[in-house]
Amino acid sequence: MTANPIAAATDTPPDVAQAEAEAREADDLLAALEERVRDGDDQVTPQQLAEQRELSGFAKLRAEAARRKANRAAAKAAAAEQAAAFAKAAKLLDDRADTTKLAATYENARTALAALVADIDDYNNAVTEVARILRAADAPEEGRASRKAPTTSLDFWGTPSVSIEPGKTHRPMHTGPFLATLLGEITHQVHMPPGSTAFERDSIHDIAQRHSDQVRGFLDRAAEVAK
Incomplete structure (x- = not known):
């Protein structure tokens, strides 16, 4: 009234x-x-x-x-x-409130994220294949050979790591930490939609917090190599 x-x-x-x-x-x-x-x-x-x-x-x-x-x-x-x-x-x-622009931006972001996921998969597959080749060639485990020899090793969960050059170790990077870190860096605090549970919100924050140093370190090292 x-x-x-x-x-x-x-x-x-x-x-x-x-x-x-x-x-x-x-x-x-x-x-x-x-x-x-x-x-x-x-x-x-x-x-x-x-x-x-x-x-x-x-x-x-x-x-x-x-x-x-x-x-x-x-x-x-x-x-x-x-x-x-x-x-x-x-x-x-x-x-x-341009829905057409928003939809186009979403599609661009999805395409970019799909490319990121594909690149992560390519990197992981390459590391895994290199580890297989090194193990087949009886490459020594990391820390047990000359600093000039290629090495490979498995962690507690069976994830391989390889090193062709001393001081440059490669290991697979999971997609989840990359995406969670990306969201955390873009928004600083991910705002979930109304009705989302605390578990859904906290899971993204927790993943980003646990893995952001690892992801950023990986990216920083890649940037140094590219220089």
Whole structure:
């Protein structure tokens, strides 16, 4: 329900205040004449009483007319303000809520992420294949051979690592930590959609926190090699 713009106003419009004051004054004069009659004042005539009653009624009508006029003016102003707000909202939606652009950006991001995942898979497959070749060639385990010899080893989970050059070890990188770190770096704090559970939110944060150093280290080393 829409609130009455006059009732909600802090200050009464001057013309309304004046008309209401005149109505109160006329009503007070009528009450005073009636009280004089009750007290037995013979100076008050029926004509005076009738005239004052008529003036009081007319003053009340004028006050009501002023209130209605003010209400109409306020309603008109509110309607104009509402129309301006609607127009502003529509323009903002047209100017900035571009679903076509958003969809295109999404597709570009998906393509880029798909390329990232494919590159991670290629890297992992290459490391795994190199490890297989080195094991087949009886390459020594890391830390047990000359610093100039290629090495390979398996960690606790069976993940291989290889080193062709001293100090340059390669091991597969899981896709999840890459994507979680990427999201964390872009948004700093991933805002999940309404209704998402704390587990869904925390899982991304936890993955990013656990693996961001590893991922960033990998990327930094790759950047150094590219120089």
